Amino acid sequence: MSLPSPSVLPLSSTNPTNPPLLSLTGIVKSFPGVRALRGVDLRLDAGEVLAVLGENGAGKSTLMKIIGGAHSADAGTLAIEGQEQRFQSPQESRAAGVAVIYQEFNLVPALTAVENIFLGQEVTTGGFVARRREREQVAALFRRMGVEVDLDEPCRRLSTAQQQLVEIAKALIHKARILVMDEPTAALTSHEVEKLFALMRELRRQGMGILYISHRLEEVFTIADRVTILRDGGNVSDCPIHAITRDQMIERMVGRPLDQEFPSRSAKRGGPRLEVSGLRRGKAVQGVSFQVHRGEILALTGLVGAGRTETVRLVFGADPRDAGEIRLDGQVLDIRSPRDAIEAGMGLLTEDRKLQGLVLRHPVRENFSLPNLRRWCRRGFVQRRRERSELDRYIAALRIRLSDPEERVGNLSGGNQQKVVLAKWLARDCEVLIFDEPTRGIDVGAKYEIYLLMNELVAAGKSILMISSELPEVLGMADRILVLHEGRITGEITDVAHATQQQILQLAHA
Amino acid sequence: MPEPMKPARWLADYGMILVLVLLCAFFSAVTYSEQSPTGEAAARQVVEAVLKAVPKGARVLVVASDQPGDAVFAARVERDLTAAGARVLATVTGEPRNAREALQKIQSAGGSMDAIAATRVAGGWRLITDLASDFSSLGSPRVITPASYRWPNFLKSENLLNIANQIAVIAIVAIGMTLVIITGGIDLSVGSLIALSAVLAAGFIRDQAGGMSASTGGMVLGCLLAIVVCGAVGGFSGLMITRFAIPPFIVTLAMMLVGSGLAYILAQGQSIYQIPDSFVWLGRGADLFGLPNAVVLLLVLYALAQVLMSRMKLGRYLYAVGGNAEAARLSGVPVRRVLLFAYVASGLLAGLGGVIMASQLKSGSPTYGNMYELYVIAAVVVGGTSLSGGEGRMLGTLTGAFTIAVIQNGMNLTNVESYTQKVVLGLVILGAVLLDKLRQAR
Ligand SMILES: Nc1ncnc2c1ncn2[C@@H]1O[C@H](COP(=O)(O)OP(=O)(O)OP(=O)(O)O)[C@@H](O)[C@H]1O
Ligand SMILES: [Mg+2]
Secondary structure: OOOOOOOEOOOOOOOOOOOOOEEEEEEEEEEOOEEEEEEEEEEEOOOOEEEEEEOOOOOHHHHHHHHOOOOOOOEEEEEEOOEEEOOOOHHHHHHOOEEEEOOOOOOOOOOEHHHHHOOOOOOEEOOEEOHHHHHHHHHHHHHHHOOOOOOOOEHHHOOHHHHHHHHHHHHHOOOOOEEEEEOOOOOOOHHHHHHHHHHHHHHHHOOOEEEEEOOOHHHHHHHOOEEEEEEOOEEEEEEEHHHOOHHHHHHHHHOOOOOOOOOOOOOOOOOEEEEEEEEEEOOOEEEEEEEEEOOOEEEEEEOOOOOHHHHHHHHHOOOOOOEEEEEEOOEEOOOOOHHHHHHHOEEEEOOOHHHHHOOOOOEHHHHHHHHHOOOOEEOOEEOHHHHHHHHHHHHHHOOOOOOOOOOEHHHOOHHHHHHHHHHHHHOOOOOEEEEEOOOOOOOHHHHHHHHHHHHHHHHOOOEEEEEOOOHHHHHHHOOEEEEEEOOEEEEEEOOHHHOOHHHHHHHHHO | OOOOOOHHHHHHHHHHHHHHHHHHHHHHHHOEEEEOOOHHHHHHHHHHHHHHHOOOOOEEEEEEOOOOOHHHHHHHHHHHHHHOOOEEEEEEEOOHHHHHHHHHHHHHHOOOOOEEEEOHHHHOOHHHHOHHHHOHHHOOOEEEOOOOEEEEOOOOHHHHHHHHHHHHHHHHHHHHHHHHHHOOOOOOOHHHHHHHHHHHHHHHHHHOOOHHHOOHHHHHHHHHHHHHHHHHHHHHHHHHHHHHOOOHHHHHHHHHHHHHHHHHHHHOOOOEOOOOHHHHHHHHOOOEOOEOHHHHHHHHHHHHHHHHHHHEHHHHHHHHHHHOHHHHHHOOOOHHHHHHHHHHHHHHHHHHHHHHHHHHHOOEOOOOOOOHHHHHHHHHHHOOOOOOOOOOOHHHHHHHHHHHHHHHHHHHHOOOOHHHHHHHHHHHHHHHHHHHHHHHHO
16 A cells, blocks of 8 residues: 555665665564554664654564564564574664664663663673673763763653653663664654764764664654655655755655645634742752743753742652742642642643553543543533544544453553643643654654644634744744743743754753 | 444453363363252252152151251242142151161051152162161152252352452452552552451450441441541642652562451450451341452442543543553643552551451451462452553452452362462462563564
8 A cells, every 4th residue: 555656766785795783574463453663674784863753553563573682573574794593583683783762661660761771781790780881881871962961860760851861861871783763753852863963973884784763753864874765554655854855754754745844723812811930849840930921832841850840840849849830821729639720721741641640551432531530520521522532532532542442551652642641631621732752753744733723722812832842833833932041031032933852952051 | 432442452351261161161171060959949849749750648758867958948848839739757867877767757658659759868868768668658659859960069059159259359459559559659568458457346346336236327337437447548649749759669579467457466366256246247248249348348349449430530540540650740740649549548448358258247357458469469460450550440450359269269170189279279379461562562
């Protein structure tokens, strides 16, 4: 069912006599009810960054898991430097020189960054863990990555972005020839992304082959040498980066052209709706005040650790605040728990879907209903027909790809999981919606649908408070932008139409 | 919206039932053996045969041994034969010696005899089979015994009811345990609460409600009191777990010691048996179609629990809290209240279990419920509920409880030693969970 497309170029190699660093041919992989990969080919040469693109559920992560030994293919071959490999476990793949950063985090929450990074491959002397040596190596690596992560905190206390950095460090700490990166930047801001790219360029110079997955296309143009595009578990395109335009890329991924990335909107801004003043908690949030108006999308941006997520968690009652007043429509709210906030008409889409957004082992339907049960319930009994029809509506609206609403949500692809989290809050019909990285891991086509829904909401007089690390998204969607730095608001941009990424970055660095 | 069930899911939900059915089939096959009807059924059969052989004015001797049901048999045969116009010369229940005395009496009185109506055992006595050698003057009366048939001991209705009665307490307590385990917790205190409840109920009836002459109202009050106290203990555990974030294992381990100790103190280490006979209504009575009252209660409670877990908001919340408490909290689920509910329910049901046990045994003792927490947890786990929370089915637990009871009962019937039984039971629990894991891994 692949389109007869002239864009499928023969796989070209810089040096045809040498076998490629990594080559996959005819990879097939099925899960109960889905054919995730139907004969995929891929080649990666030493010293190149190959971007793997495709819609949510196209099969990218599945392919990466096969390379990393986490899944085994039903059919097809995998060769490293011409030698056929059959990985039975991640260990075997690692031994063959493959390092993988998976899309979903695999950190032990109670262990520190250092312990997680060396988990299973501890540096030892005489049976004892050489903690000092490990620590020094990690500290050096983080310095090279140009980021700061507390090495002694258990990982569960780190922010999502910091956890992502730990995941990256885990893959980089050991020498590898092939580096697989499945959406490594989804939780990072442009600052960290730049540092990461610098490091990737250095690794490429040293002859490493890098597979890079991202839904942020501008990043792909910055870092990739070549792109491979998958659709519905098959190849649709493979070409050098300079031979393809952004629009062609989107068209091949989605299967149809997308003339606009951000839908236009004509919502009228009303009076203030959510008013927050003097919000504080410890060092993370040090006196934040702002207002969100009726019919407005307000964006909060800043660097990782600037206190954006912490601020909205305080507003939502997810963490207790030291001080601060929250008013909705002029009324002071006594919010002590998320339940209070939800009752008052707020909703929070958390940045971390795995730990905070979803019950991974439960069906899509139950996850979708969780915040909505109170309304879909009569005398304690769930109205299942209503539940199902609402769910069907959102599956269609957000194009959630699943084989069955009773499927465990953990089996969906990353982007489709994110859509389920979005759906559960969109269905809640909140007056004020707080979106923390709402389009994290979502493909361009689906992003557009989500932006449309956001526009519909504000047009209906609702208010949206959005955190996003993706500056084009902030500039494309927000009516007003607040920039945070070290727990304080350091700037406001009201004329978004004429703002630039540079301007935001300057404010963010304060 | 009716949906066709996929076979895989059907097996996942009901696979345990299949195992249970197979177990029943196995034990039926092993215990398939010769059965003789006893009691009323045997009597009816024999009377019919006697009347057919000697239609009018038969002179009959009725002989039965002293096994359970034999007295009923003898009385019924005598009554029915007399009513049909036959003449019962004598009715003997006991040993061959008694029968010989009766025969001698009949012989000395003179006169013939047409038939001997006997149970299968009595019909096999040498005295009866060789009647002609000792009592030739009586003629040659026919010996009529009930016909035997083949049927598994396991499937006899007494045995099935026996299983149900044995399992009632464990199965009822397991409802609460399932709730708790689905939230990701554990309740080790249920065994002690069974004892505490039994002692409280029995003690109240003895000391406050008039002992042997207690009224129904007094007994009901005692039982309610015991159940409520156990619910309060569960609530206390729940508060410790939700307010102070102490792990459930530790809190309920502590409450297990406290509960057991309290039971001993209250009972002063003794059994309390000064209770009216009518107290056994709940544990031994059978008012509905011959079903024991405890079993009826069990079925009603499971039906309610199943509805709660599958149809109600609270049920969804219980699963969500166990599946990912943080995600549930951020979705507006009142996590603490949901947890509290689970522990209170577990306490209440353990209290009810204690009352049923006291009623079954017509006494209350601090030794009741010893190790029951482990059997209850085993029932829940064998039923497919995951100890890591978020998953599990009420009907699974019921199946699990029955599976354990059937295995125990089957081994009793096949004379497996009790030590061996423990080994087998342990392996079965492990096997059941292993099976579940393999199924999930597919
Ligand atoms: N463990 C699993 N069990 C069942 N189905 C799965 C499993 N893993 C993936 N799938 C299915 O395979 C398909 C491809 O998923 P995959 O995660 O590879 O997509 P992806 O291209 O990485 O998408 P995204 O951009 O959203 O991360 C999806 O339809 C998904 O539902
Ligand atoms: Mg993916």
